[in-house]
Amino acid sequence: MVDKLIELPVYVQLVLVTGYIGYTVANQGFREGERKDELLYGILVYGLIGWLVFYYVQQELSSFAWVFIIAALAAASVCWGAGLLWRRWGRKWYFELLYRLRLTTDNSQGSLWNRLQQDTGIWPTQMVVTMMDGTKLCCDAVQDFDNAAVRLFETDQTGNIALYVNRKKKPDWENWKTVESVRSDSWGDNLTYIPSREVRYVEVRYLKKKR
Structure with a gap:
């Protein structure tokens, strides 16, 4: 499995790693009974954020040494922060909004x-x-x-x-x-x-x- 991951293009590796970092933080405590498609889509959402940050930093700091490492660390940090914000405030605000709009009372938190x-x-x-x-x-x-x-x-x-x-x-x-x-x-x-x-x-x- 690890060998196959290493053989993938760099941008795919970046999306998978940063996406997984963001997704796991955002869903900490709510992964019981998690479906594989939920995991995949969650990784892709946060991985896209990671790739955009990586691309922007790499373009802005292209003349610096170790630009790849700097950009990769920046992408991972932003994905971690995005997941943290969603876990801490975003999830609650989102479901409160759905409740106030009378769309649903389900908060997707599993059992009571x-x-x-x-x-x-x-x-x-x-x-x-x-x-x-x-x-x-x-x-x-x-x-x-x-x-x-x-x-x-x-x-x-x-x-x-x-x-x-x-x-x-x-x-x-x-x-x-x-x-x-x-x-x-x-x-x-x-x-x-x-x-x-x-x-x-x-x-x-x-x-x-x-x-």
Whole structure:
């Protein structure tokens, strides 16, 4: 595969490399179930930007030494920046526009769980996981673990959860019980891994981040 890529014309290599850089940044977190045609078209869109930047820089700096390397780095940087801007603001603004125009309510972010996971405009404050056997695992103040080795809590697109559990309640318990030694200066913080197959449902409190 690499040998075939090297044999391609330089401009094709440039489009593929810079396009892939821009596309992966722009779609970070939304590539689950990605189709091959989506990947190809995305690379071509950002690769075109990369090629235009490369061509312009090469023309403007044609008298400089190492002009090819300078132009290639400039193309890669611009594609990376374009992908970053789309990922940070462009995607949200675009779908808000479609919503306001009453064209669609689909934001192309996949499952609702992934939409919550990828939304950087909100932050979790409290989380309760109810297991299949009825056991409840709670983190009363998620933000207290902002400085932990693994910040706050972790989750993935399949629903696995890693949570700092400071309270626990089993179905036959009348009251919640405090989990001792969740935090330790010597040993670190106790992170509980909860596989998705064991989760019945999840309750999360969110606050909107201040702009």
